[in-house]
Amino acid sequence: MRPTFHLKPLVIAAAALSIASVSHAAGLDRSGQDITAFLQDGLYAEAVYTYIDADVSGYDSANNVPNSNGYVQGNKIGDIAESYDFFRYGVKADINDTFSVGILYDEPFGAAADYSGDNNFVAKGDLNSSITKLTGGKFNGATVGTEIARLTGIAKDTTLTPQQRAAAAAGATNLSTAVGIARAEAGTAGEGTNVEVRSENITAILGAKFGANKEFQVYGGPVAQRLQADVKLRGLAYGPASGYTAHVTPDQDYGWLAGVSYSKPEIALKAALTYRSEIDHNAKISESYPIVGIGAVGRLPADATPAQIAAAAASGNRNSVFEVTTPQSVNFDFQTGINKTTLATAKVRWVPWSDFAIVPPLYNDVSKGSYGPDGLALVGYDDDQWQVELGMAKRLSPALALSGTVGWDSGAGDPTTSLGPVDGYYSAGLGAKYNLNENWAVSAGGKYLWFGDAKGQLPTKKIVGDFQDNDGYILGVKLSYQAKQNFN
Template identity: 65%
Template sequence: MGPNFHLKTLVVAVAAFSVASIGNAAGLDRSGQDITAFLQDGLYAEASYTYIDAKVSGHDNAYIGDDNNGYQQGKKIDDIAESYDFFRYGVKADINDTFSVGILYDEPFGAAADYSGDNNFVAKGDTSATINSVSRGKFANVTEALGAQAFLQGEIDRTTDPELKAALTKQKRDVDIALGATQAELNSKGEGTNVEVRSESITGILGMNFGVNKNFQVYGGPVAQQIQADVKLRGLAYGPATGYTAHLSSGKDYGWLAGLSYSKPEIALKAALTYRSEIDHSIPIHEQYPAVGLEMGSSIDITTPESVNFDFQTGVNPTTLATAKVRYVPWSDFNIVPPLYTAVSKAKYPDGLPLVSYDDDQWVVELGLAKRLTPALAVTGNIGWDSGAGNPVTSLGPIEGYYSAGLGAKYNVTENWAVSAGGKYLWFGDAEGKTPTQDIVSNFEDNDGYILGVKVSYQAQ
């Protein structure tokens, strides 16, 4: 008979890898929606904390003209990535040898970016620069724009030709918006672009073991999720939208989870495939759009994306465990479409513009090894890759995925209690930042970050 790979003997668990397994990933992905706490043997409980610190800096775009892709390196953009942290909790218990139940809490989606300094993402109150930028070089200063405004209004009043009147009215509207944006830039002088997104999720899971040796398990359950956000667009980079502000209040809605797992304890093999559904949110939102003098409260529909996670582990020898994680999220289907912002954009873009959207789907792959050094101590190492969600990408999160390398350790304080700690270094992919109008407004290169995590766990078999 081959060697026994029982996890109890190895003193290692997949959970030791998930301390700092995901963070600052594509789109708004944060926790990776890990369910490995539910996959543990016997009675299991954990509480973990993850801290993310990233450096994301670059240059704004000094180009002024009609080419959306035109780029000329401009002023330095200092680090926009705010440090970020989140918690995860999980409890799982066996009712009998067939049924198991669990409750998981995590913070699956989020963002934290803050622009400062002297660049096109900070309102400088320079009226000449604003009117020149927003009008794409048509007006050098406010005086010229006011002259054009008066001239167009006079022509509108004089003409009796409906088609000419409509064309002149459209031209005047563009001048009006440019002048409104100039005033908004002046009023918000010194303020920088800022975004913060927070979410919380509680998942209830019921699992049922089946098969001759109870090696298979199907599981599923409801998911309750809430999300809130604050967005401030400031500076010349956003053209007429400079000064736009939105607050999305917390709203709770529901989805579901389902999965299938297989285990073979004699070689410490576990494999699980988990699907999470989309969750449709209807959230109160308050918007201000100073360039057009509008402010309103309404509601916004946001659908957080579905996802598929694959978790795998197997014993290599009696003291070594290999692991793999794969995650897929279709971020290309996700967008944020605030009612007022989109309605104003229809003046130039008939279909309207989303505030945030992504071009590509996300893939994450992590491979790891765990090694027992003593009966109570095990160490882990892993490498990872995140595909990102497209390039160019929204200027509110300008990175294109990452490569990562991490180390961790798990120490069994007693037979049942353990402490795990880990860290990961991230090499971010270079990315160009774009606005909803698809204009290239920045370029970010050579950025990195790190993740630290700690976990306390209890297990009784």
């Protein structure tokens, strides 16, 4: 006969694990969208603070020619991953022995990257040097104009073949683009590429238990999500997009959650499968694309009026509304007693990041001329994310428990976006919980991450950076309250 462990002596051990379960994951995933607060017994509340510090560094590409995708190791890129923190809150109560309600708050998706130093992700103000780099060393600020004029003349020479005229026109266009890129870069001289994405979720959950011993539970509810973002692309690495800026105004929209759980208290077994829906945001976005305005001014006649020049320059700015959809996800949470003081756990998470894209209207419209009717997305991923974490917790005394975890994240593909150049990770974590009294407890934990190497890639498929041998760590602290509820 299988031994009976009972859940009560193991509760302290289970809680020691949850503080170390947060992670720096694939795509924009941050909190892991944990719902275990709702799965606790009785009346339960928690407040969790998490701090993440990652070190992501590498090398830029010495190849700055916009229409050449080959990677050549260039200058050192210092740590681009900004440290950041977030909170998670949860409260859950039983209405009776069948129904439970809960409210959860977390910050599920985010990004924080900032480039600095002497590399191609930081804008320089030297037009001459930039033109030399953009033309592969063939021309500089003093000679490029003469070459553009020469090629333009060839393109108009009717004594030449159509192929010769077309090749000359393409050459003149490429050189004119290089000049436009250099001017756009100079307009943001000294600024580095920067991205910040933040989100907030509030989830309301209603659960209903059923079965002979109330061992099954179905649960679900609405999710309110707030999303905002700021992106600055700087330096020669971004080619024509150098100087691009986007601000996404905070937007709130709604989705839903649904799941099912099973428990067997006599062996401390709990299992839960949770699905979260996509959430569609129709957000206001302000974009600035300097090369668009520079090109429009350059096409004006010599006698253009100041009003015409101002209107042409303004064509590089646009305020509009666009749709961005945060992804659906599936979480599986499992725990079972090994003996009277030891608990084993497993977490599995799936997020289809390959379906996710950020497609700002102006950025996308500009790219349609060169990359087809669908244009390009600013951010996209090739693969879906799989995340697995295994843990063990040990109750050392009635008040103290320790835990350990190991984890793996598949990443969302390599090469990946230069705004988050990490391809998954391996992790190891430790946690502890101490019961202050019968109801109150404090937990603390940490996790060390070994990031997967990744190439930084533009939406055009040009490799602009190589990021290897990177790591990071996570620290967290939690205050929790739990009390029995009797309905007899």
